[in-house]
Amino acid sequence: MADVEAEISYPLEVVYCGYCTMQPELCxxxxxxxxxxxxLQENFPDMFESMMSLNDGDAEGGEKKKKQKRGGKGVLKTKKKAEPQTITIRRQQRNKKKTVTIIKGLVTHGIELPAAAKRFSQKFSCGSSVTGEDEIIIQGDVTDDLIDLLEEKYKINEEFIEDLGMKK
Ligand SMILES: [Zn+2]
Known part of the structure; x- marks a missing residue:
């Protein structure tokens, strides 16, 4: 099976608003x-924040909304470490119907988070975004597929992958 998808750089994932189904830019x-x-804030906090900061520019009086700030999270940065660390995968219930999969520790394996998030989106046909210094949140429970992908495509040894299960 030809693995053509690996090296292609995809256009940014297209996200549709879960509330009004338009692209968030149009919401x-x-x-x-x-x-x-x-x-959007719940599902794609990165996008939400960047949209909110764009809006700051043209705030002329009335329309200016309260800006949501997150304490102490800092700028998203990737940093490389020599020692590969355990990649942890856990699930979190966001509401009655929705589960997200949270993966941490990719950076220490030299994986670029934005590219990985894009790839996860493509691969699992779902939203995926970088949500921290070394964290990606994927919409839905994709744990098994994710572990397969890490092992097969990223050549991560299974001993470095830990499934933490569901966390409240
Ligand atoms: Zn909308």
Whole structure:
């Protein structure tokens, strides 16, 4: 099986708002922008923050909304370490129907997070975004497929992968 997908750089993933189904850039033209924003913040915090900071620029009086700040998280940066560390995968229930898969520790294996997030999106047909210095959150429970992918495509030895299970 030809592995053509590996080296292609994909265009940025297309995200559709879970509330109004438009692309988030267009949500502000929808009737329920506040609810769209809540959805986006919940599901794609990175995108939410970048959209909010874009909006800061053209705040002229009335429209300016409260800006959500997250304490102490800092700028998203990748840093390389010599020692590969255990990659942890856990699931988290976001609400009754929705589970996300949270993966940490990729950076120490020399994996670029933005590229990996993009790849996960493509591979699992779901949203995926970099949410921390060494953290990616994938929408849905994709643990098994994720472990396969790490082993097969990223050549991560299974001893470096730990499934932490479901966390509340
Ligand atoms: Zn929307």
């Amino acid at each position: 502000e033209y929808g009737p329920e922008y506040e609810k769209c924003k809540d959805w």
